[in-house]
Amino acid sequence: MSLEQANVNENQPVDTSAQQIAPVNTSPEEVKAAEPEIIPSMDEFKEQLERSFRKLKEGDILKGTVIGISETEVTLDLGYYTEGIIKLEELSNDPRFSIKADVSIGEEIHATILEEDDGHGHILLSRKRADDILAWEQLKEAMKERRIAKVKIAQAVNAGVVTYLYGVRAFIPASQLSLSYVEDLEAWVGKELDVIVITASEEDKKLVLSAKEVEKDAAQKDKKNKISRLQKGIVTKGTVEKIAPYGAFVTIGEGLTGLVHISQICGKRIKSPSEVIKEGEEVTVKVIDIKDGKISLSMKEVEEKEEVVEDVAQTPTTYSTGEEATTGLAALLKNFKLS
Numbered sequence: 001m002s003l004e005q006a007n008v009n010e011n012q013p014v015d016t017s018a019q020q021i022a023p024v025n026t027s028p029e030e031v032k033a034a035e036p037e038i039i040p041s042m043d044e045f046k047e048q049l050e051r052s053f054r055k056l057k058e059g060d061i062l063k064g065t066v067i068g069i070s071e072t073e074v075t076l077d078l079g080y081y082t083e084g085i086i087k088l089e090e091l092s093n094d095p096r097f098s099i100k101a102d103v104s105i106g107e108e109i110h111a112t113i114l115e116e117d118d119g120h121g122h123i124l125l126s127r128k129r130a131d132d133i134l135a136w137e138q139l140k141e142a143m144k145e146r147r148i149a150k151v152k153i154a155q156a157v158n159a160g161v162v163t164y165l166y167g168v169r170a171f172i173p174a175s176q177l178s179l180s181y182v183e184d185l186e187a188w189v190g191k192e193l194d195v196i197v198i199t200a201s202e203e204d205k206k207l208v209l210s211a212k213e214v215e216k217d218a219a220q221k222d223k224k225n226k227i228s229r230l231q232k233g234i235v236t237k238g239t240v241e242k243i244a245p246y247g248a249f250v251t252i253g254e255g256l257t258g259l260v261h262i263s264q265i266c267g268k269r270i271k272s273p274s275e276v277i278k279e280g281e282e283v284t285v286k287v288i289d290i291k292d293g294k295i296s297l298s299m300k301e302v303e304e305k306e307e308v309v310e311d312v313a314q315t316p317t318t319y320s321t322g323e324e325a326t327t328g329l330a331a332l333l334k335n336f337k338l339s
Contacts (some may be wrong), residue, residue, distance in 0.1 A: 056080070056123070061130050066107045074103055074112065076125065083122050088113055090126035094164045096154060131167035136202040138166050143197035148214055152192050155187035165197070168207050174209035179219065181268050224253045227293055235286045235302055236309045240279050242257060248273045250285055250297055253311060258295030260285060267300050284308060 026152070056062070064076030064084050074091065076084035086109070088099055103109075111125035118124040142149065151163040151170070160173040172195065174182045182188070199208035238250035238258075247261040256301060260283075265276050277299075286306075289296035 027121055056113060056116060059134065061110055062113065062123075062125070063108055063110050064125075066103060068110060069099065069103055069105065074099065074109070074127075076109060076124065080123070082124045084111065084120055085122045086125045086127050090114070090128055091168055093128050093167055094154070096152075103155050115133055128167060134268065135166035135168045136200065139168065139207060140202075143200045146196050146213075146217075148194050148196055150192055151195055151209065153188050153190060156189055161185055161188050163193075163195075163209065165195075165207065165209065170207040170209050172209045172211065176208075176212045179212055179215045179282055189220065190288045196232040223255065224293060226256055227295065230256065230287060230290060230295065232287050232290055234309045235284060235306045238283055238285050238297070240281045240283060243273050243277070243279055245272065247275055249284060252285065252287075252295075252297070256295060257318060258285070258287070258297040260297045262299055264288070264296075264298035302320075 062076075062078055062084065064078040067077045067083070068075030070087050074086045076086065078084045084153055091097060091099060093101070096121040097242060109127055110130040111127045113123060113124050114129075115124040140148075142185055149165055153163050153172075155162050157171075160171055161177065163170050163172060172193075174185060176198070177193075193211040194214045195209040195211045196213050197207070198210045198213065199283045201205055201207075236252050238252040239255060240248050241251045242249045242338045245262075247259050248265065249257050250260055251257045260273075262270065262273055265273055271275060283299055283304050285297040285299055286301045287295060288301060
């Protein structure tokens with residue numbers, strides 16, 4: 001190159017635009033790949049290695065994540081050097097169990113080690129045996145707390161039905177199915193029931209449930225609510241349900257029953273309530289006391305021409321603790337003389 005050419009090149013302005021970096025279309029994957037790799041510390045490597053090679057033995061309960069499901073088995077990632085396998089027959093005690101419908105990828109499962117090596121380098125596991133161990137703790141706690149659970153009846157057997165709770169086979173006696181008398185057990189198969197645990201014996205593998213107790217608790221709660229709305233001093237009709245030496249039990253509607261003590265049946269002294277009334281007879285009574293969920297009634301305190309409340313649930317007024325209503329217009333004006 002000549003001296004003139006060199007001078008010309010030196011004096012030419014430099015085009016800096018060519019040095020600018022052209023925009024590049026980069027995918028998120030490429031951006032992520034370009035990011036510096038986070039390398040675990042030696043402590044983290046050590047922890048992973050120790051967890052992967054920890055000593056396991058038959059009977060241990062492990063928790064793993066489902067990474068594979070086939071027609072005959074489930075594969076678990078155990079965070080170990082090898083995977084765990086649960087065969088179909090070791091998944092559940094429930095005969096209605098479906099490996100495709102009841103297990104999902106990503107689900108965490110507890111399982112007991114059956115064999116450290118199934119012959120193919122995997123750990124052979126059982127979920128139903130782990131359920132048996134873990135479930136009894138839950139069942140005992142549920143019984144203590146009277147915790148309500150929903151179950152589906154699987155089959156009818158002699159004197160009751162069978163279902164499953166927390167994977168454990170449970171029995172519901174016919175007498176514990178309902179407050180009502182149960183005759184056809186087959187009609188209950190497939191039904192869903194709210195139940196509580198009434199017996200949970202791990203030693204005997206005995207689990208007994210009751211739907212009747214749930215109904216009874218609900219009925220008692222309902223009764224308390226009805227009694228809380230009942231007003232002392234009202235007069236209503238009732239039916240003599242039962243006669244006892246000390247008085248008569250009278251049903252006054254809303255499923256409520258009160259006691260008419262023998263001294264409150266009539267104004268004269270009697271030896272037995274049956275001298276005046278009989279079972280099934282309709283009588284007029286007054287509510288004279290409500291205490292500790294018990295209703296005290298009186299027949300002799302009913303005065304002539306008192307207003308009779310036909311439906312105790314529809315009582316519109318508030319009565320005093322005395323024996324007369326205080327909110328009726330007649331009660332308010334009875335002491336006034338009109339000229």
